[in-house]
Amino acid sequence: MTALKDRLPTTLTTARLTLVEPIMAHAPDIAKLANNERVHRVMSRLPFPYTEDDARFFIEEVVPSPEEKCFAIKAGEKLIGIIGLRMEAEALPELGYWLGEPFWGQGFATEAGEAMVAAARAGGAQGLRSRALLVNTKSRKVLEKLGFREIGEGTDEKGTLEGQRVMFMRLEFEKR
Numbered sequence: 001m002t003a004l005k006d007r008l009p010t011t012l013t014t015a016r017l018t019l020v021e022p023i024m025a026h027a028p029d030i031a032k033l034a035n036n037e038r039v040h041r042v043m044s045r046l047p048f049p050y051t052e053d054d055a056r057f058f059i060e061e062v063v064p065s066p067e068e069k070c071f072a073i074k075a076g077e078k079l080i081g082i083i084g085l086r087m088e089a090e091a092l093p094e095l096g097y098w099l100g101e102p103f104w105g106q107g108f109a110t111e112a113g114e115a116m117v118a119a120a121r122a123g124g125a126q127g128l129r130s131r132a133l134l135v136n137t138k139s140r141k142v143l144e145k146l147g148f149r150e151i152g153e154g155t156d157e158k159g160t161l162e163g164q165r166v167m168f169m170r171l172e173f174e175k176r
Contacts, residue, residue: 003066003087004069004085004087004093004120004123004124004125005066005068005069005085005087007123007124008069008085008119008120008123009119012071012115012116012119013115014111014112014114014115015111016075016108016111017073017074017075017080017108017111017112017115018074019071019072019073019074019083019112019115019116020071020072020074021063021070021071021072022058022059022063022070022071022072022082023059023072024056024059024060026055026059026072026079027052027055027056027059028052028055029078029079030055030058030059030072030079030082031050031051031052031054031055032100033079033080033081033099033100033101034046034050034054034055034098034100035048035049035050035051036050036100036101038101039098039099039100039101040160042098042132042133042136042139042161043098043160043161044156044158044159044160044161044162045096045159045160046098046160047160048160058070066087067086067087067088068084068085068086068087069084069085069087070082070083070084071083071084071112071116073097073099073108073112075103075108080099080100080102080103080108081097081098081099081100081103081108081109081112082097082098083095083096083097083109083112083113083116084096084097084116085116085120085128091129092125092126092127092128092129092170093120093125093128093129094128094129094130094131095113095116095117095120095128095129095130095143095146095171096130097109097112097113097116104138105138109139109142110142110145110146113142113143113145113146114146117146117147117171121173125173126172126173127170127171127172127173128148128170128171129168129169129170129171130143130148130168130169130170130171131156131166131167131168131169132166132167132169133156133161133164133165133166133167134153134165134166134167135165140167140169143169144169146171147171148169148170148171149169149170149171150167150168150169151168151169151170152167152168153165153166153167153168154166154168
């Protein structure tokens, strides 16, 4: 059986967005958007400051890894963020995303999330998991709009948010 990553499309399209695999040409835009303390404060895997070297590492090492399926979120020709799934053995894939601050509050996270959820379901995932800082109510609302339900609070165990309180969330797909 092929891995979920291999069953997901290479491009996803919504009414306003195109989700494509991040490439080296995206590195300057990724670095510019991710090098923002307000973005960094709510992300468990983004260093700060975030440089073009960090973006190149993401594109060269993280994107092709078997555990990750990453998409650059584009509105027209403008890169506005990143969304993806992290696959770990014996766990549901974990949905993660971030948008550059100029693109917050416009429904882009929900729209990109809907595309990812649909692709994961079509690819055979049984469900998804995610997490957000307890104080990040906007991200938790996005996840709720996508159908995730809160399953409990805990402490982030690794990454830049280690030790901070998070809400764990889960989305179960109905059996077909």
